[in-house]
Amino acid sequence: MVRAYYISGPNQYQELSMDEVETESGVLYCKVNIQAILEGKDGLDEIKKQTGYNCDQVFHLSSESLTEHVYKETVTEFHKEHMHLEHEIRCVMEGSTCFDVRDVNDDWIQIVLFPGDLLILPAGVYHRLSLVEENPNVKVIRLFKHRHTWRTFHRPELEHQIDFRTR
16 A cells, blocks of 8 residues: 655654645555556556556566666666656556655655556656665556657756746
8 A cells, every 4th residue: 555754854754645745745646456457458548538648658677677787777867856847657567666756845755656556746846766675676657648758857956946846
C-alpha cells in the first residue's frame, strides 16, 4: 500500500494521506488493476483517455537487466532533482520505488509506491526517483503525450527558485 511522509522541513517524518499529498504538492494518486495491464488488457485506458497521454513505455530498472555501469548511471540520474514541462505519469508494475516531490513550501515529501500504484506529477513539480533499498529493482510504465517532446530540466542552483508549476 502506498505510503507518504515528509522527509525534510518542520514536518519531517509526519505521515500524509494521498489527499494531503495532493493538497500540498498537486500530485495525484490512484490505484490501477495491475493484473489487467500484465495480461495485456491495458487497465490504463481510462487514464489515457482522460489525460490524452497515449504513448507508453515500460521501463525496467534492474541490476540484472542492465550492465552495472548503466544501472548505476541511471539510478544516479533519476535521483537528481528535476522537473518536466508536461505532467509525468508513472505506474509501478513490479517491485517498489520512491518518488520524492517538493511541496508548495519546497519541503520534500517521499511517496513509496508498489505494484498498481499510479502517480500523476503536475508539470513543473520538482521531484526525484530513488529505489527501495530492500528491493532495488522496479518496472514502471510511463505515459507520454508526445514522446519527442519529453525533456528533463534539472533544478538550477539558484538562491531564488522559479516555480514552474502548472496546476
